Amino acid sequence: MSEEKQVPAEETQEAAPETPTPPAKDPVKTLTRNVFIVVGIIFVWYLFADRHTPWTDQARVQAYVIPIVPQVAGKLVEVNVTQDQGIERGDKLFSIDPSDYLLAVETAETQLELAGQDIGAGTANVATAQAQLVEAQTNLEHINAQSARVFELEQKKLFSKSEGDKARAAIKQARAQVRSAQANLEKAKSQLGAEGEDNPKIRAAMAQLQKAQLDLSRTTVLAPTNGGITNLQVTWVTTQTLVSQ
DSSP: OOOOOOHHHHHHHHSOOOOOOOOOOOOOHHHHHHHHHHHHHHHHHHHHHHHHSSSSOOOOOOOOOOOOSSSBBBBEEEEETTTTTTTOTEEEEEOOOHHHHHHHHHHHHHHHHHHHHHTOOHHHHHHHHHHHHHHHHHHHHHHHHHHHHHHHHHTTTSSHHHHHHHHHHHHHHHHHHHHHHHHHHHHHHHOOOOHHHHHHHHHHHHHHHHHHHHHHHTTEEOOOOSOOSSOOOOOOTTTOOOOBO
């Protein structure tokens, strides 16, 4: 025979293992974790978007501005450029009415001829030599202005050394042309004779002719370097008035 012992229910309940209660979640940690996840997603999206479609409201475009101002006064009769147009060095930008300056050259030549006749000297060769010298000096002046810009960009590594070498060669050639023109002028003066060269009328007439020829050459304005046209203004032009940049 077997005996069964009845265990009281209270003892049975005490013997059964208790189920542990899960700890309560910390809301601060949960919020912090979610914030880090969102920030991480935004950061990855920003890197991807910035690489493929960059955008900024702080962008700047840097450009060198060269003011273009006439050296003689007059009315514009021809404008060869438009706003925002690209140009190359040596392009014709605009022209000032040369009528008055042509008349001034003719008058100066006449005065020189009359002064030469007074002393019996042939002044045609002198006038021609003087004109050639003015042309050579104007060309040198223009090349110096162009080359100065080239040298500046060469120092900043924006132009190659070959561009600088070309500019230096152009200056050397232009100076040689000026020296040759000066020699031709001196030869023409010597043929005029010491008396004619020293004559005050001859000196005054030659100076006036040189000025008139120089002013005439300045009625045509050329681009000093490659670039574009901005701030174009078409109006009555006076000396040193800003026409464009």
